[in-house]
Amino acid sequence: MHQFTLADVVREHRRSRAHVTALVDGDHRLTYADLDERTDRLAHALLDAGAGPGERVLWLGVNSFRIIELLIACAKTGAMLCPANWRQSSDELKFVLDDLRPAVVVWESGPLDAALGPLRSGTTARWVCHNADDGYEAWLAEYPATPLGLDVDEDAPVLVLYTAAFDGRPHGAMLSQRALVSHSLVLGVVRQVEEGFVCLDSGPLFHIGTTMFALTTLVFGGTNVVLPTFDPELACRLIERERCQAAMLFPAMIAQLVKANADRRYDLSSLRAAPGDEAWNAMITPDTSPWGRSFVGYGQTEVAGMLTYHGLGTDGAGNVGRPSPLAQVRIVGPDDEEVPDGQVGEIVARGPHVFSGYFDRPELNAAKFRGGWHHTGDLGRREKDGTISFLGPKLRMIKSGGENVYPAEVERALTTHPDVEAVGVIGRPDPVWGQNVVAIVVLADGASVSEKDLIAHVRTQVASYKKPKTVIFAEELPRRGFTPDYDLLDARYGGGGYPGT
Numbered sequence: 017m018h019q020f021t022l023a024d025v026v027r028e029h030r031r032s033r034a035h036v037t038a039l040v041d042g043d044h045r046l047t048y049a050d051l052d053e054r055t056d057r058l059a060h061a062l063l064d065a066g067a068g069p070g071e072r073v074l075w076l077g078v079n080s081f082r083i084i085e086l087l088i089a090c091a092k093t094g095a096m097l098c099p100a101n102w103r104q105s106s107d108e109l110k111f112v113l114d115d116l117r118p119a120v121v122v123w124e125s126g127p128l129d130a131a132l133g134p135l136r137s138g139t140t141a142r143w144v145c146h147n148a149d150d151g152y153e154a155w156l157a158e159y160p161a162t163p164l165g166l167d168v169d170e171d172a173p174v175l176v177l178y179t180a181a182f183d184g185r186p187h188g189a190m191l192s193q194r195a196l197v198s199h200s201l202v203l204g205v206v207r208q209v210e211e212g213f214v215c216l217d218s219g220p221l222f223h224i225g226t227t228m229f230a231l232t233t234l235v236f237g238g239t240n241v242v243l244p245t246f247d248p249e250l251a252c253r254l255i256e257r258e259r260c261q262a263a264m265l266f267p268a269m270i271a272q273l274v275k276a277n278a279d280r281r282y283d284l285s286s287l288r289a290a291p292g293d294e295a296w297n298a299m300i301t302p303d304t305s306p307w308g309r310s311f312v313g314y315g316q317t318e319v320a321g322m323l324t325y326h327g328l329g330t331d332g333a334g335n336v337g338r339p340s341p342l343a344q345v346r347i348v349g350p351d352d353e354e355v356p357d358g359q360v361g362e363i364v365a366r367g368p369h370v371f372s373g374y375f376d377r378p379e380l381n382a383a384k385f386r387g388g389w390h391h392t393g394d395l396g397r398r399e400k401d402g403t404i405s406f407l408g409p410k411l412r413m414i415k416s417g418g419e420n421v422y423p424a425e426v427e428r429a430l431t432t433h434p435d436v437e438a439v440g441v442i443g444r445p446d447p448v449w450g451q452n453v454v455a456i457v458v459l460a461d462g463a464s465v466s467e468k469d470l471i472a473h474v475r476t477q478v479a480s481y482k483k484p485k486t487v488i489f490a491e492e493l494p495r496r497g498f499t500p501d502y503d504l505l506d507a508r509y510g511g512g513g514y515p516g517t
């Protein structure tokens with residue numbers, strides 16, 4: 017029996033939607049016929065560079081139509097694409113390179129030159145610069161536009177996204193072709209995607225929140241309009257020019273769009289979005305789909321995006337609605353037995369769009385998939401009416417500007433400073449960003465270091481969005497066993513607003 021992959025999606029679109037625009041990125045406009053032809057060339061190039069079945073391809077750069085090209089080419093060769101967070105520090109990028117061991121790295125010259133310079137000589141990968149005259153396009157042109165004819169398993173992982181460091185280091189979650197296609201079908205139904213759908217890829221494509229909509233648009237034969245990085249003025253122009261119907265927008269991004277279009281010089285009426293304040297509502301068209309009526313839900317990278325949708329259970333008691341039609345969800349206790357409705361336990365799941373495990377983490381995978389169910393690491397409760405409530409991570413997490421920040425990672429970065437003896441990191445509510453990262457620091461005896469210096473030190477260790485906005489110096493750090501007493505720190509220093517609370 018023939019397997020059905022992302023490559024097959026594009027091949028069929030070439031037959032049935034050859035002249036439909038698949039990708040828009042600046043001056044680049046590709047039809048589905050163009051996309052299939054270019055990814056055939058790219059598949060030959062990847063194989064020649066050693067990126068065959070099970071090998072890895074790493075993307076280092078801002079959003080580009082080439083990320084989607086590379087994903088489809090990997091679907092044709094059996095390799096895996098990892099679009100990495102380009103905003104990471106040099107040390108974090110080195111970790112990804114060492115951990116992933118890619119056969120090919122496609123990178124962007126410019127802002128990343130300084131960070132990548134010392135790293136390039138330490139790998140055996142083929143490095144291809146995507147924005148150089150003699151780089152990506154010249155590489156592509158060397159190969160024929162003929163189908164490979166490889167038989168790739170739909171259960172083979174094709175996308176790797178590094179998750180936040182819930183235990184102090186990131187892990188590459190592997191998503192199969194079947195997972196991405198099946199999740200896209202469900203999201204497309206909930207979002208009511210129809211022929212002619214146009215999506216603005218306004219968030220980072222290394223984030224599942226943007227990727228899941230880009231892939232849904234692809235699967236349904238729509239048009240992806242790629243925004244390199246979020247720029248409210250450019251976003252307004254693209255929404256008007258391309259008649260974009262959807263975009264991944266966080267509250268802070270919406271506020272910037274409203275400000276950029278305060279004089280209403282851009283027509284944003286094609287955008288079907290959830291209602292907001294009066295100014296926003298006057299610019300857009302309210303989205304009446306289940307997603308638009310309530311885009312709340314529970315999800316994570318490991319389930320390819322969304323596991324539950326509030327839009328499928330707005331009449332229920334649970335704050336994240338009902339599970340995806342292609343997922344089973346249980347709430348289990350410490351013994352992994354299902355707990356009665358109304359009791360709190362860990363959310364576990366299985367189904368076609370659950371991930372294939374973490375790359376090169378056999379022990380973690382065994383623990384995560386014990387009993388045949390993916391253990392999410394999050395606490396929830398099934399209500400009496402069958403809907404699900406999400407209560408928060410078993411390990412505390414901060415949500416700042418749509419990004420997950422784990423205190424353990426920030427604490428580890430701070431404790432590498434010689435003047436820091438102890439630290440506890442909390443999230444403080446913020447009306448724009450959701451939460452701000454706040455560090456409570458105890459200095460070593462006789463040490464003296466400023467808040468500014470400690471924040472700068474963290475910035476050298478982790479991505480900038482993870483650094484503390486505020487550092488509070490304390491005489492002691494309250495503890496509960498070997499860990500900080502986060503509840504007491506929250507009470508003393510104004511912490512709160514954690515996801516699920």
